[in-house]
């Protein structure tokens with residue numbers, strides 16, 4: 001299973017490069033000259049205490065915020081000024097820390113919206129029910145159902161997203177993001193609010209997702225989990241990158257230990 | 270289809286309007302459960318009934334004080350407008366408060382093209398009127414749809430008024446006198462020769478009712494297919510046909526990636542964008558389609574029985590009524606929107622005797638609706654499902670048995 005995984009430090013292609021990115025909100029520097037890269041086929045952990053700038057990092061990568069300085073390169077090309085949906089179409093997909101599903105659409109439709117990201121079907125195709133429409137529609141339906149099976153909620157595909165349990169909503173977010181056919185899948189605290197057993201299952205899922213050929217960027221608070229699932233880890237604190245390396249290196253890094261010791265119960269748990 | 274059945278028997282007490290929604294769900298479910306042939310037959314029967322309605326003149330619903338055919342024409346016009354506005358408000362979630370502006374653009378384009386400036390036949394002017402309205406929609410939407418929410422409501426509100434005021438001041442458009450003698454669509458069959466030859470291919474008698482006993486009314490006949498000043502029914506048929514075509518198109522487009530993109534955008538624009546939906550493009554598409562359908566109705570209105578339009582035909586109040594029709598009926602559900610349009614157009618005509626209290630009653634009805642059923646009479650089934658589950662959860666929480 002894990003042969004497809006990244007060999008740490010190996011000469012692998014960079015999927016995404018965060019190049020000296022700084023972003024300020026008024027007086028607050030949310031990211032301060034942050035640089036790191038993500039390599040094809042790996043699971044990269046992005047960790048740090050609350051407010052460290054992890055979500056902001058996602059937002060810069062997906063075009064929600066424009067970096068004050070620096071840039072993000074995807075497949076070697078800068079993403080600056082690209083519309084958000086274009087970035088998604090290029091191959092970066094994400095989930096949201098605070099779940100943002102299309103609540104009054106069904107579970108299947110939520111995933112279909114993601115699958116539509118590469119659809120060439122337009123108004124006239126739909127109105128005239130062209131072969132292209134029928135073909136694309138059946139293909140995305142199949143794909144969406146597959147993804148729901150992968151994340152384990154296919155039994156609920158006809159349910160409204162709003163009616164799913166909290167955990168299933170998080171799973172649906174992952175399926176929807178995967179449906180856009182990304183090269184890079186960014187998960188923002190997908191295990192937030194899960195109990196330990198659920199967390200383990202989720203990490204299992206993330207590994208499976210990587211084995212499907214996705215590159216994964218994972219924000220997660222739970223240190224043990226991050227250690228267990230990631231190939232490499234980048235640590236942020238107060239908008240600065242304080243460490244980067246394999247889980248083993250990070251575990252022994254005094255700066256990281258200091259950062260996490262200075263954190264209250266909730267964040268560390 | 271089947272998931273809804275479990276929610277049909279809620280533990281929560283329902284008010285009459287919520288029961289209406291459940292009843293409608295039942296109707297839809299029973300319809301869906303029928304074999305394909307029976308469904309087709311039912312649809313054909315229903316459509317025929319709609320066409321025949323002004324001829325049948327059923328008791329109670331027929332307006333005796335004023336021409337029933339004319340009432341049915343305006344009912345169909347409102348239903349068509351509601352159908353168009355439902356795409357904008359219901360599907361894409363864009364609050365358009367100036368829809369009457371598009372109605373006016375369609376009407377005036379037709380008026381200008383078919384009267385003194387050019388003398389086009391109606392059916393040539395119609396597509397151009399639709400195109401012009403659509404372009405107007407794009408011109409208005411392109412800058413405003415980039416900005417979010419309330420801004421659009423204000424701009425469209427202004428647009429509705431600006432169109433009216435412009436028309437009022439442009440001599441070329443007839444200014445405040447309006448455009449008179451707009452030609453009717455071409456009669457199919459023999460041309461009528463007043464006063465004795467009514468023309469047309471054949472005559473269809475109406476029904477008249479003595480209590481509940483129908484009999485043929487040979488005095489009042491509708492001549493097929495004469496578009497004249499006497500009979501509104503042929504116009505109603507024309508409009509109904511247009512409405513059915515729009516309805517079919519609406520169905521096809523809604524059940525596709527386009528419909529999903531609209532809904533996703535309405536639900537959460539940022540999330541939709543980040544899932545690869547070009548939200549601006551789809552908002553603009555909804556806005557332009559809505560405009561085009563508004564223009565279509567306006568065009569029919571201009572060349573209808575009266576053949577007269579003026580700035581007074583397009584007051585701001587009409588925009589409000591259009592929006593009310595969609596909201597009252599159930600924004601997001603095409604049947605709901607059409608029902609809303611029907612009610613808003615029909616009720617005032619049926620109860621003309623109470624005309625003085627019209628606005629009062631309207632206001633009261635809206636208040637009741639807002640309390641009992643803020644999502645409208647027939648909102649999309651999914652909205653009803655969600656509301657019901659919510660209510661059940663509230664109920665359970667009240668009893669303190671929710672353990673999540």
Ligand SMILES: Nc1ncnc2c1ncn2[C@@H]1O[C@H](COP(=O)(O)OP(=O)(O)O)[C@@H](O)[C@H]1O
Pocket residue numbers: 025028030048049050051052053054055056057
């Ligand atoms: N749009 C914004 N405006 C102002 N401040 C922001 C904005 N987004 C994030 N921040 C600030 O940036 C810092 C980093 O936030 P965030 O990236 O959400 O942290 P986390 O690592 O917990 O995900 C926080 O102090 C937050 O308040």
Ligand SMILES: [Mg+2]
Pocket residue numbers: 054055056097
């Ligand atoms: Mg965060």
